[in-house]
Every structure is written in structure tokens, then in C-alpha cells.
Amino acid sequence: xxxxxxxxxxxxxxxxxxxxxxxxxxxxxxxxxxxxxxxxxxxxxxxxxxxxxxxxxxxxxxxxxxxxxxxxxxxxxxxxxxxxxxxxxxxxxxxxxxxxxxxxxxxxxxxxxxxxxxxxxxxxxxxxxxxxxxxxxxxxxxxxxxxxxxxxxxxxxxxxxxxxxxxxxxxxxxxxxxxxxxxxxxxxxxxxxxxxxxxxxxxxxxxxxxxxxxxxxxxxxxxxxxxxxxxxxxxxxxxxxxxxxxxxxxxxxxxxxxxxxxxxxxxxxxxxxxxxxxxxxxxxxxxxxxxxxxxxxxxxxxxxxxxxxxxxxxxxxxxxxxxxxxxxxxxxxxxxxxxxxxxxxxxxxxxxxxxxxxxxxxxxxxxxxxxxxxxxxxxxxxxxxxxxxxxxxxxxxxxxxxxxxxxxxxxxxxxxxxxxxxxxxxxxxxxxxxxxxxxxxxxxxxxxxxxxxxxxxxxxxxxxxxxxxxxxxxxxxxxxxxxxxxxxxxxxxxxxxxxxxxxxxxxxxxxxxxxxxxxxxxxxxxxxxxxxxxxxxxxxxxxxxxxxxxxxxxxxxxxxxxxxxxxxxxxxxxxxxxxxxxxxxxxxxxxxxxxxxxxxxxxxxxxxxxxxxxxxxxxxxxxxxxxxxxxxxxxxxxxxxxxxxxxxxxxxxxxxxxxxxxxxxxxxxxxxxxxxxxxxxxxxxxxxxxxxxxxxxxxxxxxxxxxx
RNA sequence: GGCGGGAUAGCUCAGGUGGUUAGAGCGUUGGAUUCAUAACCCAAAGGUCUCGGGUUCAACUCCCGAUCCCGCUACCA
Numbered sequence: 001x002x003x004x005x006x007x008x009x010x011x012x013x014x015x016x017x018x019x020x021x022x023x024x025x026x027x028x029x030x031x032x033x034x035x036x037x038x039x040x041x042x043x044x045x046x047x048x049x050x051x052x053x054x055x056x057x058x059x060x061x062x063x064x065x066x067x068x069x070x071x072x073x074x075x076x077x078x079x080x081x082x083x084x085x086x087x088x089x090x091x092x093x094x095x096x097x098x099x100x101x102x103x104x105x106x107x108x109x110x111x112x113x114x115x116x117x118x119x120x121x122x123x124x125x126x127x128x129x130x131x132x133x134x135x136x137x138x139x140x141x142x143x144x145x146x147x148x149x150x151x152x153x154x155x156x157x158x159x160x161x162x163x164x165x166x167x168x169x170x171x172x173x174x175x176x177x178x179x180x181x182x183x184x185x186x187x188x189x190x191x192x193x194x195x196x197x198x199x200x201x202x203x204x205x206x207x208x209x210x211x212x213x214x215x216x217x218x219x220x221x222x223x224x225x226x227x228x229x230x231x232x233x234x235x236x237x238x239x240x241x242x243x244x245x246x247x248x249x250x251x252x253x254x255x256x257x258x259x260x261x262x263x264x265x266x267x268x269x270x271x272x273x274x275x276x277x278x279x280x281x282x283x284x285x286x287x288x289x290x291x292x293x294x295x296x297x298x299x300x301x302x303x304x305x306x307x308x309x310x311x312x313x314x315x316x317x318x319x320x321x322x323x324x325x326x327x328x329x330x331x332x333x334x335x336x337x338x339x340x341x342x343x344x345x346x347x348x349x350x351x352x353x354x355x356x357x358x359x360x361x362x363x364x365x366x367x368x369x370x371x372x373x374x375x376x377x378x379x380x381x382x383x384x385x386x387x388x389x390x391x392x393x394x395x396x397x398x399x400x401x402x403x404x405x406x407x408x409x410x411x412x413x414x415x416x417x418x419x420x421x422x423x424x425x426x427x428x429x430x431x432x433x434x435x436x437x438x439x440x441x442x443x444x445x446x447x448x449x450x451x452x453x454x455x456x457x458x459x460x461x462x463x464x465x466x467x468x469x470x471x472x473x474x475x476x477x478x479x480x481x482x483x484x485x486x487x488x489x490x491x492x493x494x495x496x497x498x499x500x501x502x503x504x505x506x507x508x509x510x511x512x513x514x515x516x517x518x519x520x521x522x523x524x525x526x527x528x529x530x531x532x533x534x535x536x537x538x539x540x541x542x543x544x545x546x547x548x549x550x551x552x553x554x555x556x557x558x559x560x561x562x563x564x565x566x567x568x569x570x571x572x573x574x575x576x577x578x579x580x581x582x583x584x585x586x587x588x589x590x591x592x593x594x595x596x597x598x599x600x601x602x603x604x605x606x607x608x609x610x611x612x613x614x615x616x617x618x619x620x621x622x623x624x625x626x627x628x629x630x631x632x633x634x635x636x637x638x639x640x641x642x643x644x645x646x647x648x649x650x651x652x653x654x655x656x657x658x659x660x661x662x663x664x665x666x667x668x669x670x671x672x673x674x675x676x677x678x679x680x681x682x683x684x685x686x687x688x689x690x691x692x693x694x695x696x697x698x699x700x701x702x703x704x705x706x707x708x
Numbered sequence: 709g710g711c712g713g714g715a716u717a718g719c720u721c722a723g724g725u726g727g728u729u730a731g732a733g734c735g736u737u738g739g740a741u742u743c744a745u746a747a748c749c750c751a752a753a754g755g756u757c758u759c760g761g762g763u764u765c766a767a768c769u770c771c772c773g774a775u776c777c778c779g780c781u782a783c784c785a
Contacts (some may be wrong), residue, residue, distance in 0.1 A: 405744035647784035
């Protein structure tokens with residue numbers, strides 16, 4: 001494969017509503033950073049862009065809850081996240097933000113270009129509107145009862161209790177969070193991106209074109225979407241917070257965050273170009289640019305289907321690869337900041353890097369372990385014990401120890417200088433080592449080009465392992481015992497240490513993309529300049545000049561103590577406990593607030609009289625095919641039997657509820673669900689634990705009895 | 709429910725257009741060694757390759773079905 005003329009590498013934009021954890025780091029930022037550091041060592045033209053994603057409805061919602069402004073939230077988290085990345089050695093060329101005016105302009109340009117070219121469709125629809133606040137309500141501004149789990153403060157886009165994604169129409173008893181009033185449906189106009197027009201080239205491009213060089217999960221996921229038929233997606237929203245839609249007729253509308261966020265990669269590139277006096281255009285227009293998006297698996301469809309469509313319509317290049325990682329679990333459970341089951345980058349930095357006995361080596365230690373367990377093909381698991389093992393038995397014992405013993409021996413047996421190489425005395429062991437050095441370079445290079453970071457890093461450690469073996473075989477400390485009697489002894493020692501030191505220099509080059517701080521420290525010990533880290537120097541054994549005196553060794557890594565691991569485990573448990581308590585309190589408060597501030601509007605007797613409640617008996621119940629939550633019930637109302645489809649399958653076994661009496665809303669308009677017409681609705685009460693209970697008469701009474 | 713990904717040694721993971729004894733690192737056990745951060749080096753033990761069928765001379769590898777984990781998605785009056 002020809003080497004592209006330039007690379008534009010992106011890592012998913014972190015949402016600026018809170019701290020980011022090490023799962024995010026392992027999934028996108030770290031592999032991207034390794035890749036870019038490698039490219040730059042190869043002296044290739046590579047730009048690494050990222051930035052905060054600061055729009056969307058979650059941020060203003062959070063602001064409202066915390067009694068602050070959206071701007072204050074993003075201004076709080078943007079710099080913290082940026083600094084966290086720096087502390088962990090993630091070196092973006094630019095860390096931009098989507099609230100920047102340049103981004104707003106750029107996103108608007110994309111919209112305008114697509115709209116003018118007739119690539120967007122305009123559709124009218126009915127959406128919830130708050131009469132009092134005089135505004136359309138974004139999904140997140142509507143609360144109601146989750147139809148899935150019955151949680152009564154679910155948002156219009158997602159229920160935070162069961163995690164189910166929702167649409168506002170699905171909520172039972174929707175309430176505007178702005179005024180506390182019930183919202184009304186009102187006609188509105190939105191712009192849509194008709195993805196269905198692009199199925200053909202997408203299929204050709206991904207399913208055929210990239211089936212071998214893209215990861216299986218990415219191709220599979222895309223194929224699944226394309227085969228399922230792509231739908232038009234709304235590009236605009238009725239919301240204040242975001243990039244304004246650049247049309248006079250679109251007052252009060254912003255670009256949907258999914259549309260504006262990935263364009264953040266483009267605006268970030270523009271800002272980088274301005275800052276560095278470069279031209280940004282080739283990075284997004286020239287076919288000879290390789291665009292690579294590093295993301296987590298939840299982001300596949302956006303980066304492999306939707307954003308490429310936008311790019312293509314705008315005349316840009318499409319990505320050459322979208323290396324997506326799976327997820328990283330933590331000590332047996334999913335990582336989740338809200339549940340307190342996570343390790344925030346910020347926490348790690350404070351607990352390890354900023355400790356007196358920590359320092360930058362612990363940035364590399366984390367990088368090392370996260371790469372070692374990178375979820376490249378399947379979900380992986382972070383354990384503190386695993387972290388300790390990786391650091392102690394590989395970084396300390398294999399890598400750090402080899403470098404240290406090479407330096408110590410060199411100071412003891414070679415006067416602190418790089419010894420001469422006596423070519424005539426080289427044996428097969430020596431030659432094998434030289435070959436292994438060259439081989440390592442080739443292998444690591446190949447693996448990195450193919451996004452196999454885990455294996456690439458393993459190869460580097462493996463070279464250190466081979467180095468330890470070599471030294472063991474040569475045992476210069478034994479040879480030293482015959483220095484007085486054997487004229488060749490010093491020369492043998494020289495050869496061994498000469499090669500060990502050259503190998504150390506190679507280790508610095510090869511480990512640099514993974515553990516940049518460590519490479520730095522090694523450069524310092526070897527008294528060489530940064531330039532030595534150029535990739536072209538790898539594989540060579542003439543990196544350190546003979547006779548050059550080197551510094552005293554410093555330990556590259558220290559061991560992680562059992563007590564430190566125990567402390568982290570305790571901390572995690574405490575944190576998740578606290579979080580549980582907080583969540584419970586929060587829920588309580590919200591429930592109380594909901595009762596106080598959002599009583600349902602007063603109704604007249606006539607309104608109530610419209611309802612026809614009747615007692616019925618369930619005569620049969622069965623699960624609805626192809627639906628997890630639906631039960632199909634036959635209910636005897638005395639004068640007639642009704643078929644009612646109810647979303648209670650998760651709470652009751654069909655056989656257990658046959659014969660039960662229930663209260664039925666008998667005059668509710670019929671509605672089809674999963675092809676079955678539901679002729680009514682069963683009333684249910686939900687207890688604190690979220691369990692559903694039937695509302696039924698004290699004793700069995702006649703079917704059809706009215707309730708009033 | 710549909711779709712996608714995964715299930716291989718105690719742990720973390722490789723693997724193959726189907727073909728003799730299924731690999732690595734860590735961990736464990738034993739040995740050797742002392743230059744080195746009790747590190748390194750050598751050796752050994754350890755696997756019905758999730759389960760059940762099928763194709764085949766031969767399946768961990770291909771096909772069908774089941775189970776479990778993860779993600780996307782549908783159903784919710």
C-alpha cells in the first residue's frame with residue numbers, strides 16, 4: 001500500500017458535561033495518540049485533532065438542575081479535560097471546542113452547502129411545545145413516565161433508570177421541565193438528511209471495499225444498518241443552545257448535535273492551520289490524505305455512515321479507516337461515571353502522577369496497561385491487580401530492569417562509556433540479537449500501520465525480554481572474573497554491553513509512541529537528542545557512539561505496592577456506595593419536586609366523566625411474539641371480551657395473572673401494537689421499587705362493574 | 709424479537725483456504741544464578757478450543773441450532 005501524503009487523525013470529541021474516565025482513554029484517545037506519535041516519528045505529515053463537544057440538550061438540562069448556565073458548565077469541564085489529556089501524554093495538535101465561533105461558522109457552511117445542493121429535505125411535523133415558555137421542547141426537556149420500566153422522571157430521549165432510549169411521544173404523562181405544564185403538540189419544520197439516497201455507494205464503499213481492512217465489528221455494524229434500510233435523520237432541532245440554523249425561516253432552531261459535533265474535526269483543523277500558518281484544505285479535500293477516526297463502538301454508525309455522507313456531499317474526503325474499540329469494564333462491572341463505578345482520568349492523575357512517589361512514569365504505567373488490555377476485538381476488563389501485575393512484572397522486571405542492568409554493568413565494567421565493538425569476536429548469539437533488533441522494528445511498524453496496538457506494544461517488551469536472555473547467556477559479570485588472565489575477556493564484555501546499549505537506544509525509539517515519558521528519560525540517560533527517536537533510526541545498532549560517556553542510570557519504573565492496590569479498590573467501593581446514596585437522594589428530591597411543582601392541571605367533572613373505567617377479569621394471557629415487554633390479554637368485561645396488549649411482560653408471568661381482576665380503561669381508542677389491536681388499557685400502580693401492581697377491587701365482583 | 713461483535717490454559721489474549729503433539733505473556737511449581745528494582749535465565753505442570761447436532765477420511769477452524777456477555781435496534785397507551 002502506498003503511503004498517503006498526509007494524515008488527519010481524529011479522536012471522538014468528549015462531551016463537556018463531566019469528567020472522562022479511563023475507558024474513554026483506552027478506547028479512543030490513547031490508541032489515536034500512539035498512532036500519531038508513530039506517524040510523526042516516521043516524519044509523516046500528520047495532524048491530530050480533538051476538542052470538546054459542547055452542544056446538545058444534556059448540557060443546558062444539567063445547567064438548569066445545577067442552577068447555573070450551559071456556558072458555565074462547558075467552561076468548567078473543557079479546560080479540565082484538556083489538562084487531563086496533557087497529564088496523560090495525549091498530545092493533540094489542537095484541542096478545540098465546538099462553542100468557538102469558527103466552529104459555528106464551519107458547521108453553518110456545511111448546512112448551507114448541503115441545503116443549497118438540495119441534499120436536505122424539509123418536513124413538517126408535530127412536536128411538543130411549551131406554551132408558557134413559548135418554546136419547542138427538546139427531548140431532554142420533557143419528562144414523563146418511562147413506558148419501559150415505569151420510572152416517573154424519564155427524559156424524552158432516554159430513561160436514566162433503565163437506560164432505554166426513548167422518543168418524547170412514548171412518554172406517559174409528558175411534562176415540560178421548563179414550566180412544569182403539560183406540553184402541547186405544535187407544528188414545526190425541520191431539515192432532514194435523507195440517508196436512504198446514499199445506500200448504494202455506502203454499501204460499495206464499506207461492505208465491499210473495506211471488508212478486509214476495517215475491523216469486523218465496524219463492517220458488521222454498518223452492513224446491518226445499510227441492509228436494514230437507512231432513514232432520513234433530522235439535522236435541526238428546536239432549541240436555543242447550539243449552532244443556529246443559518247436560514248431566516250429557521251428562527252429558534254439549531255443544528256442537531258450529531259450533525260455539528262463531527263464537523264468539529266473540521267473546524268479544529270482550521271483553527272490549527274490558523275495557529276500554525278498552514279493550509280487546512282488539503283487535509284479535508286485532497287484524495288491523498290488518510291482520514292482516520294478513533295472511536296468507541298457506540299459511535300460506529302455516526303463515523304462510518306452518517307458523517308461520511310455529510311463529508312461526501314460537501315465534497316470532502318471520506319475516512320480511510322474507523323478503528324473502533326469495544327468497551328472496557330472495571331473490576332467485573334461496566335464502567336459508569338454516574339454509578340460511581342469508574343476511574344476518572346482526573347482521579348488517576350491525582351492519585352498516582354501527582355503523588356510524591358509517582359510522577360510521569362505513572363502516566364506511562366497507565367498507558368502501558370490500557371494498551372495491554374485494549375479492547376480491540378472484544379470487551380476487556382481493567383483490574384487493579386492486573387495493573388499491578390503489568391507494571392511490576394513487565395515494565396519493572398523486564399523492560400526497566402534490562403535498561404538498568406545494562407547501564408550498571410556498563411558503568412562497572414566499561415568505565416561509564418559506550419564500549420567498542422570487536423567485530424572479529426562476534427558470535428552467532430550476537431548476530432541473532434542484531435537481527436532481532438531489526439526484526440522488531442519491522443514487526444512493530446507493520447502492527448501499528450494495521451492498528452494492532454496491543455500486539456505492537458507486546459513486541460517492544462518482547463525485545464527487552466530477548467535482551468535479558470542475551471545478557472544472561474553472555475553473563476559479562478562472570479567473564480569479568482577472568483579479566484586478569486584472559487586477554488579477550490574485556491573485548492567480550494565490550495561486545496555484550498555495546499550491543500545491549502544499542503538495543504536500549506532501540507527500545508527508546510520503539511517504546512516512544514506508547515510510553516513517551518519513558519523514552520524521554522532514556523534519552524536523558526543516554527545523553528542524546530530527541531532526534532534519535534526518529535523512526536528511521538530504529539533497527540540500527542550504531543545509534544550510540546563508541547567512547548561516549550553516559551549518565552548514571554535512573555530507575556524507569558518503580559513497583560506498585562499491594563497496599564496501593566488495596567487502597568484503590570477501597571476507594572472504588574466507597575465511591576460507588578456514595579454514588580448509590582446520592583442517586584437515591586436525587587431521585588427522592590426529584591420525585592418530591594415533581595409532586596410539588598408539577599401537579600396535573602385541574603380538570604372538570606366532565607373531563608373525568610369522559611373516562612369509562614370498568615372491572616374485568618383476565619381470561620387468558622400470552623406473550624406477544626417478537627416483543628420482550630408485551631403481553632396479549634383477553635379480558636372479560638361481562639358484556640364483551642376485549643383483547644388488550646399491555647407492556648407488563650417483564651413484571652408478570654402470563655400463567656400467574658389469568659383469573660385476576662383488573663381495572664380497564666374501556667373507552668380508550670384502539671391502537672395497534674406489534675400487529676395486534678389493543679382495545680383498552682389496564683391500570684397499574686407502581687411502587688417505590690418500580691414494581692407494578694394491578695388496581696383491583698377488594699373482593700371479586702361482577703365483570704363490567706363501572707368504576708367512578 | 710431482529711442485526712452486529714464475542715465465548716480458546718487460573719488471568720489477559722493470539723490463532724488457522726479444515727490436516728501430525730492448539731500458542732504467547734502473566735500467574736503457579738521446580739531448578740539455576742547473583743550484574744540488576746528478590747529482578748533475570750532454564751524447565752515443568754495446566755486446555756473435552758461454551759454446549760448440541762451436521763458436512764468430511766479429518767473440524768477448535770465450515771454449516772445449522774442453543775446458551776451466555778457486549779453494542780445497535782424494534783415493541784411500550
